[in-house]
Amino acid sequence: MLINSPEIRCLEPYELIVSNQILEMLRKTYSIGGGRFFIYHNLNYSVYLKTALQNTNDFWIYYLWDPRTEQLMGFAILREYKGCLFLNQIVIGYDFRGRNLSAYLLSGILDSLTSRFGKHAFNVFKLETFLNNAIARNIYDRWGMTASGGKNWYDANQLITKTSREITESNFKLSRDAFGFLQLYSNDECIGTIINSQRVRLNLDDIDKASSTVTLLLKNFKLKDICLVSEQLLPLPLMDTSITYSKSLQDLRHVLKNAKKPI
Structure with a gap:
């Protein structure tokens, strides 16, 4: 058992230093x-x-804090999504891994949210991870979560040189949202996000449309990396595949309560 158990805190908007960490x-x-x-x-x-x-x-963002050293140990970002409690990320600092702190943190978070909103507010707990993230998958398997298929993440850089089609720009629009993210729209549907004018992630199943879109983007940005996220099997180099894990929230709470205590 940890001599000084870390504190589980809910991040507040004014905690700028911790937010930056x-x-x-x-x-x-x-x-x-x-x-x-x-x-x-x-x-x-x-x-x-x-x-x-x-x-x-x-x-919500919760974080693990070592009160003795005043050090950030890890954090988790969660949101409500279609009636489910969805875990965006859970990260434990490199120096603190292998101590079962992820279960400790998540158990405390679920207790906190259940106390606040009631035990019936969220019936299902979900998250996504990559197939290549074997460490995370082993943890979720150990928690008895159910895995289901996700989407394929392709390296689409080669689409730049493969297409010579004429591009019709009237159907495409670049627009910044309220937070300053540059979003790409096709016929009023958001199909991608440009990150720092260097990378773009496209959400398309049509490879021909993706080729046209990439060519259009090259007229406006000097892109270094292009990723195409699709449920389809496409003739492109596969970077990774996402997997969705789910479990009854109350069942997960029981599992985490009985998990090995942090060391």
Whole structure:
């Protein structure tokens, strides 16, 4: 057992120093593979984070804090999504891994949210992870969560040179949302996000449309990386595949309560 058990705290909008530490840890954790296409790498993600924290009814960040050393040990970002409690991320600092702190943190979070909203507020707990993240998958399997198929994340850089089609720009629109994220729309449907004018993540199943879209984007940005996220099997290099895990929230609470205590 930890001599000084870490404190589980809910991040408040005014805690700017801790918020910046969380953002730095988040970016370092998801700096390779499909993770580098997450919006956390956008320079103005901190603005979104601060705004999202104002709505404590459907967005929460909890963190582990060592009161002895005044050090951030880990954190979890959660949101309400279609009646489910969805875990965006749970990250334990590199120096603190292997101590079962993820179960300790999540158990405390579920107790906190259940106490606040009632045990019937969220029936199902869900999360997504990548197939290549074997460590995380082993943990979720150990918790008895059910895995289901997700989406394929492709390296679409080669689409730049493969297409020579004429591009019709009238159906495409680039627009910044309220948080400054540059979103790509096709016929009023958001199909992608541009990150710092360097990377773009497209959500398309049609490879021909993706080729046309990439060509259009090259007229406006000097892109370094292009990712195509699709449920379809496409003739492109596969970076990774996402997996969705789910479990009854009350069942998960029981599992976490009986998990090995942190050391």
